Amino acid sequence: DSGVTQTPKHLITATGQRVTLRCSPRSGDLSVYWYQQSLDQGLQFLIQYYNGEERAKGNILERFSAQQFPDLHSELNLSSLELGDSALYFCASSVEGSTDTQYFGPGTRLTVL
């Protein structure tokens, strides 16, 4: 158990819908990362937050957005969902976000029908 929690574990929804994935970092960690793992693209970095501020952005679609709240939990919002958004979404956290090790949560499996 890494100490990073993600909810829900599974999510099934329809095309065009909007969903929110939630992540709680390890106690004391200020930085949160989101990654997407699909069958054809592998594990891809989406976005990183540090203490509420966006720090780095990867291949995140404009339909996707994220934020980190004052209590340091983070949410990833996915809208206008398409079949190709079906994937595993992982959250990771680290203490300070530039030199230290990331620890991953168990993931949320999103299925878009």
Added chain:
Amino acid sequence: DAKTTQPPSMDCAEGRAANLPCNHSTISGNEYVYWYRQIHSQGPQYIIHGLKNNETNEMASLIITEDRKSSTLILPHATLRDTAVYYCIVSGYGGATNKLIFGTGTLLAVQP
């Protein structure tokens, strides 16, 4: 694009050492070598990381060549539970972010 090259798959007998190679010929002086593994569809699990020197922890050993262009992860006594995809990643030190760029990894199959 990933900065590392790994064999797509390897086999290892249970109880034997598993040696997983990784090439990172374009690594720069401030980049660490990280190893993670992913068992089935679980979240990636941190194993070990290093800069120049060899490193050892309770899970594995990491051997980095003197020129830092390649490394080997060693699982000293592989068990069936070590069957997983192993990712070798280089990640910057001292930059604004330590985001991880994953490649395709090595699928290690531990055989009974």
